[in-house]
Amino acid sequence: xGKAVSKKGEQPSVDKTNFETLNxxxxxxxxxxxxxxxxxxxxxxxxxxxxxLSYTALVLVVDNPRIRMSQLAAAMDVERPNMVVIVDAxxxxxxxxxxxxxxxxxxxALNITLAGRRLYEKATVAVRAHEERLTRQLDTQTREKxxxxxxxxxxxxxxxxxxxxx
Amino acid sequence: xGKAVSKKGEQPSVDKTNFETLNxxxxxxxxxxxxxxxxxxxxxxxxxxxxxLSYTALVLVVDNPRIRMSQLAAAMDVERPNMVVIVDAxxxxxxxxxxxxxxxxxxxALNITLAGRRLYEKATVAVRAHEERLTRQLDTQTREKxxxxxxxxxxxxxxxxxxxxx
DNA sequence: AGATATTGGTTATCAATCATAACTAATTAT
DNA sequence: ATAATTAGTTATGATTGATAACCAATATCT
Numbered sequence: 327x328g329k330a331v332s333k334k335g336e337q338p339s340v341d342k343t344n345f346e347t348l349n350x351x352x353x354x355x356x357x358x359x360x361x362x363x364x365x366x367x368x369x370x371x372x373x374x375x376x377x378x379l380s381y382t383a384l385v386l387v388v389d390n391p392r393i394r395m396s397q398l399a400a401a402m403d404v405e406r407p408n409m410v411v412i413v414d415a416x417x418x419x420x421x422x423x424x425x426x427x428x429x430x431x432x433x434x435a436l437n438i439t440l441a442g443r444r445l446y447e448k449a450t451v452a453v454r455a456h457e458e459r460l461t462r463q464l465d466t467q468t469r470e471k472x473x474x475x476x477x478x479x480x481x482x483x484x485x486x487x488x489x490x491x492x
Numbered sequence: 493x494g495k496a497v498s499k500k501g502e503q504p505s506v507d508k509t510n511f512e513t514l515n516x517x518x519x520x521x522x523x524x525x526x527x528x529x530x531x532x533x534x535x536x537x538x539x540x541x542x543x544x545l546s547y548t549a550l551v552l553v554v555d556n557p558r559i560r561m562s563q564l565a566a567a568m569d570v571e572r573p574n575m576v577v578i579v580d581a582x583x584x585x586x587x588x589x590x591x592x593x594x595x596x597x598x599x600x601a602l603n604i605t606l607a608g609r610r611l612y613e614k615a616t617v618a619v620r621a622h623e624e625r626l627t628r629q630l631d632t633q634t635r636e637k638x639x640x641x642x643x644x645x646x647x648x649x650x651x652x653x654x655x656x657x658x
Numbered sequence: 659a660g661a662t663a664t665t666g667g668t669t670a671t672c673a674a675t676c677a678t679a680a681c682t683a684a685t686t687a688t
Numbered sequence: 689a690t691a692a693t694t695a696g697t698t699a700t701g702a703t704t705g706a707t708a709a710c711c712a713a714t715a716t717c718t
Contacts, residue, residue: 343567344555348548351619352627352635353529355642360526361569362649363519382514389510396695401509403527405677410697432684432695453517461518463644469518471634472641476521478629483528562666571706576668598666598713 363460370456374449375419379404381453383412384438384446387422392435394427421445529626536622540615541585545570547619549578550604550612553588558601560593587611 348354364378371381382402387393393401399409413436416422421442424434438446461469514520530544537547545568552567553559559567565575579602582588587608590600604612627635 343552343559343563345552345567346555347551347616348555352623352639353526353533355639355646356522356526356529359642359645359649360519360522362646363522366649367519385513386509386511389512389514393509394695397509401511406696407678407698408676430685430695432682434696450513457518460645460648463648464641468637468641472638473518473521475630475634475638476525479525479626480521480528482626482629483525483532560666572667573669573707574705596666596714598711600667 366456366460367453370452371449374445374452376445376449379412380416381449383409383416384421384442384449387416387436388438388443388446391437392425394433394435396433398436416442532622532626533619536618537615540611540618542611542615545578546582547615549575549582550587550608550615553582553602553604554609554612557603558591560599560601562599564602582608 368377371377374381376384379402383398386398386401390397390401395409395413396406398413399406402409404412413422413424417424419441420439423437423439425437427433427435464472534543537543540547542550548568549564552564556563556567561575561579562572564579565572568575570578579588579590583590585607586605589603589605591603593599593601630638
């Protein structure tokens with residue numbers, strides 16, 4: 327630590343910013359990288375008129391036929407009212423369908439439509455390319471190690487659930 | 493009230509959600525873990541009446557005496573107008589000070605005050621504990637590997653600069 | 659030099675995001 | 689049957705982050 331500064335002894339304000347402390351934080355690097363990936367992801371999804379949440383919903387409906395809205399909301403960690411608008415948008419584009427459940431007539435079963443599946447497939451190709459682009463520098467082993475690490479962090483978080491949340 | 497635990501197996505609709513596709517995405521895991529860490533960080537900072545951005549500003553002012561607001565804004569990747577309110581808040585709590593630069597009387601030099609430094613130190617102890625808590629499962633080597641990986645991702649992002657952003 | 663452009667900081671405003679309250683209809687529990 | 693819960697919905701509010709327009713000071717241009 328301690329950069330060789332001091333040409334004048336006391337006036338670094340115009341030089342490169344010192345990130346010494348922040349660089350010591352894992353969370354800092356995590357957030358910067360994630361912000362970047364999310365920006366790039368949204369740019370990637372824009373041509374399909376999808377955004378992070380609508381794409382995620384699409385994916386989960388594909389992977390979970392007949393999923394209910396509340397289950398989807400829980401899976402995505404969004405409040406139900408917000409889920410409604412996401413589902414509304416996807417349904418109005420005929421990418422997914424709502425079907426009343428016979429067994430519980432309050433609820434809807436969500437299903438992917440043919441158009442939805444096609445869009446899902448195209449978008450997912452783009453998303454995989456985006457992932458590849460942004461993690462190209464990481465060898466496969468590192469990538470797996472990162473994912474494992476993220477899972478561990480999440481596991482820890484689940485323990486102290488929502489008690490200290492804001 | 494309490495836990496609505498039914499003795500019998502619940503509805504079939506409650507089966508586990510399938511995250512197959514999402515689990516294949518590095519960005520997905522990155523975002524989940526980061527969200528968690530940021531929630532926990534904000535909870536950690538709350539007792540000090542700081543939030544992510546105000547704490548970050550405090551840290552950068554400590555590490556960069558006489559930094560200018562615009563440089564701080566650039567370092568934090570926030571728009572200048574938003575920087576103003578953050579700096580206003582910190583200044584009104586006498587944690588940092590604004591001093592007109594003699595060399596450029598448009599700009600301010602930001603400096604940490606004694607109170608600011610004390611708060612910074614207390615908060616940083618708490619932040620380090622928070623980091624330790626959330627990354628406890630990761631051995632030192634893994635932690636370093638993760639940080640390296642995040643730096644690489646950022647480096648890639650810097651190439652395709654802001655052209656494809658939102 | 660004097661006109662012009664640019665920069666640092668500011669104010670006001672606006673859009674996007676996310677959470678909360680309250681409601682209906684259907685279901686479950688007492 | 690009555691009460692309590694749950695799924696989905698509507699309306700609304702708080703918070704965040706971005707944009708436009710402005711003033712004062714500095715830098716640029718010819």
